[in-house]
Every structure is written in structure tokens, then in C-alpha cells.
Amino acid sequence: MTVLPDFRTFRPASLAEALTALAGEGARPLAGATDLLPNLRRGLGEPSALVDLTALPELAGVTELDGTLRIGAATTLEDIALHPAVRARFPVLAEAALSVAGPTHRAAATLGGNLCQDTRCIFYNQSDWWRWGNGYCLKAKGDKCHVVVRSDRCYATYHGDVAPALMVLDAKAEIAGPHGRRSLPLALLFAENGGAHLALVPGEIVTAVVVPPADGWRAGYAKVRIRDAIDFPLAGVAVAVKAGDVRVAITGTNSSPLMVPVMAGATVDEVVAAVRKASNVLRTTVVGAKYRRKVLLNETRRLLETLR
Ligand SMILES: Cc1cc2nc3c(=O)[nH]c(=O)nc-3n(C[C@H](O)[C@H](O)[C@H](O)COP(=O)(O)OP(=O)(O)OC[C@H]3O[C@@H](n4cnc5c(N)ncnc54)[C@H](O)[C@@H]3O)c2cc1C
Ligand code: SF4
Secondary structure (H helix, E strand, C coil), X not given: CCCCCCCEEECCCCHHXXXXXXXXXXXXXXXXXXXXXXXXXXXXXCCCXXXXXXXXXXXXXXXXXXXXXXXXXXXXXXXXXXCHHHHHHCHHXXXXXXXXXXXXXXXXXXXXXXXXXXXXXXXXCCCHHHHHXXXXXXXXXXXXXXXXXXXXXXXCECCCCHHHHHHHCCXXXXXXXXXXXXXXXXXXXXXXXXXXXXXXXXXXXXXXXXXXXXXXCEEEEEEECCCCCCCCCCEEEEEEEECCEEEEEEECCCCCCEEECCCCCCCHHXXXXXXXXXXXXXXXXXXXXHHHHHHHHHHHHHHHHHHX
């Protein structure tokens, strides 16, 4: 059994202190720990320090001003799903948050941790001896990919549920780091690379997500998983509609959540074709790629027809 590596822990009380601690070489942010700790126990990562973000007032809670929501990155998924403004005006977000893992996870798991969770692959989320026996792989310690042989990049899959729901709501990520603060459309927080899927520079963290007023958009989220009570999406899709316009974002298929380019006034068949073109489902889970592609397209069609 792999044991946890040695690291120091910090629990700063202000954002400035947290950024100072994160400037240390090898330091990593920690929130609910439901993704990071299981990975560290499998020998996936050797941080010098973990910086707990859950006591920072700036990252806490949901606030609403003129229909715009600001959700602190350390807000738990349970609190998001139960928040009256989220349930009333952004039900897709409550739906996506409630679909993550199980109730005990959601009581600890945070928005920032959900967005920034690591990508996953059957050749990676294994014990160290299993990965050693398999010659490791490009994502950690090895020099080849077992999913796309002869590839020079990792195709591990992003399986976060909340990002696509926020993307179709046109949300922005607020970021703070050693070079100051910036704000990004949520889709630009991600990069299509399983080995480096976040567009954050070392020492940067997500402090909040800002969701503009719903403005007539109606949205839903659908995912397919092995065990309905607890599992990551094998494929997930968020769809928003307003008159003839459609926004679609997918997860569980590529190395990042993706906003699918869809033309205004697209028919259901055209939207499904756009999702097929944007998705890149590979053999990264225990369930075959063909099945995952099929349920992704079926769920897109079903959701769109229901919303329309
Ligand atoms: C059995 C099981 C089932 C799961 N099922 C699902 C599922 O269905 N859907 C799903 O989406 N996830 C699932 N997860 C993964 C995980 O529980 C969730 O993604 C959770 O929301 C992660 O949040 P956290 O606060 O616990 O993150 P942590 O584990 O604390 O952190 C995760 C990553 O994000 C980084 N991080 C944390 N906060 C920030 C921040 N503010 N800025 C920058 N980086 C940050 C950390 O450094 C770490 O790399 C599952 C996990 C388990 C163990
Ligand atoms: S996609 Fe390839 S490189 Fe990435 S984790 Fe899987 S086997 Fe490793």
C-alpha cells in the first residue's frame, strides 16, 4: 500500500497569506480533499506543502447582486445545491452540484476543487505498484501513453460535473496569484491536455466564479455513470436554450470540459452532430468509448428536446 508522502500543511486566514504559502516550491492548494487526498495516497503527486483554502473569507459563500451570483471557490457543493438563489434562478447548477459523488463528499467538496480536479485515466488512477508494473505513463513517471500509443501528450479525461453547467450559464472564473488578479470566461480556465489541463500559472488559485443573470436562458444537465449514487460522469452534457439559440458544454469525454460550437438556430440533429464532432472519447475509463459516445449523443438529444 502506498502511504502519504511527507508534506507540510498550512491553514491561512487571509488570501495574502495563502498566496505567500503557495509561492513555496511544490506547494499545492487543498480544499475539501476529496480528489487530492485519494490521489496522493496512490502516489500521484509529491507536494512539499498543502495550503488549505477553506478558512479564507474571500473564498466563502454565495452572494447575489442584481441577479449576478458570486460563488466563493471554497463554498461546498452541498451549500451551492441548497442555496435559494441557485435553486430558483440557476437550477442547472444545483442539478450538476447534486450529481457529484455522494452526500458525504458534497458536504466537504468545494466548487474550486471540483473545477480544478485532476484528469483521470484507467492507466493512471491506480496504485503505484500497478502503474510500475505497467511501465508508468506520460502523465507521471513514464514516457509513453497506453491509450494513444506514440502520442506525445496525455489524453486523460476531465470528469468534473459542475464546469459544463457553469459554462452554459456564461460564468467567469476569478483568479488570484503572484502576479495579481484576473478574470477569465470559464472555458478559458481549461486546456485540452490531460497532463496540464488548467490555464493557471504556479501559485494561482481560483477565488470565485461569477454567474451573470439567467436572462431568459433555461438549462439542464445530464450525466451517465456506473453507480447512480456516487460516480463520476462517463459522459455529461449541459444544454441551455433561449428562443432559437443553444449553448452546449460537455464533460467526461475530453481532457477538459468543452463548450461545443453551435450555430444560432441549429436543429436538434445539427446540435448532436456538433457534439459528436467536438467530443473525443477514448479508452480512459473501464467502460468502452463506443458506449460513452453513444450515451453522450443520446443525452444531448433528450435534454435539448425536453428543454425545447
Ligand atoms: C468516490 C468518489 C466519487 C467522485 N465522484 C465525482 C463526481 O461524480 N463528479 C465530480 O465532478 N467529481 C467527483 N469526485 C471528485 C471530487 O470528489 C470532486 O470533484 C470534488 O468536488 C473535489 O473538490 P474538493 O474541494 O474536495 O477538491 P480537493 O481534493 O481539495 O482539490 C482538488 C484539486 O483542485 C485543486 N484546488 C482546490 N481548490 C482550488 C482552488 N480554489 N483553486 C485552484 N486549485 C484548487 C487542488 O490543488 C487539487 O489539485 C469523486 C471523488 C470520489 C472519491
Ligand atoms: S491518457 Fe495516456 S498518458 Fe494520460 S494517463 Fe492515460 S495512459 Fe497515461
